[in-house]
Amino acid sequence: MTELLSETGRETMLAPLFEAGWTMVEGRDAITKTYQFDNFVEAFGFMTRAALWAEKWDHHPEWFNVYKTVEVTLSTHDAGGLSALDAKLARKMDQLAG
Numbered sequence: 001m002t003e004l005l006s007e008t009g010r011e012t013m014l015a016p017l018f019e020a021g022w023t024m025v026e027g028r029d030a031i032t033k034t035y036q037f038d039n040f041v042e043a044f045g046f047m048t049r050a051a052l053w054a055e056k057w058d059h060h061p062e063w064f065n066v067y068k069t070v071e072v073t074l075s076t077h078d079a080g081g082l083s084a085l086d087a088k089l090a091r092k093m094d095q096l097a098g
């Protein structure tokens with residue numbers, strides 16, 4: 001069972017993500033970010049690479065793709081909110097998106 005982020009965890013792990021363009025989802029303990037790529041192949045390539053990390057970590061994004069835009073929402077369903085895994089996957093996605 002994955003634990004919800006503590007207050008300290010939120011300050012240390014989420015603050016840098018907010019700096020990097022992630023925001024809280026309204027009315028829900030989840031974070032979201034919209035990535036814009038140059039074209040569909042770049043967007044889908046990002047999703048493919050992120051999917052492999054998600055599967056490896058058994059932690060999966062909610063996401064929505066239209067052409068070169070990918071809208072991502074991260075939350076831990078098992079915990080009913082944000083856990084350290086969401087921060088970890090968010091950092092990986094930023095890295096993959098370059």
Ligand SMILES: C[C@H](O)[C@H](O)[C@H]1CNC2=NC(N)=NC(=O)C2=N1
Nearest residue numbers: 058059060061075076077078079
């Ligand atoms: C059984 C399986 O390990 C769980 O359902 C995993 C799968 N991927 C998951 N992904 C996310 N985002 N949250 C979860 O709680 C979660 N749980």
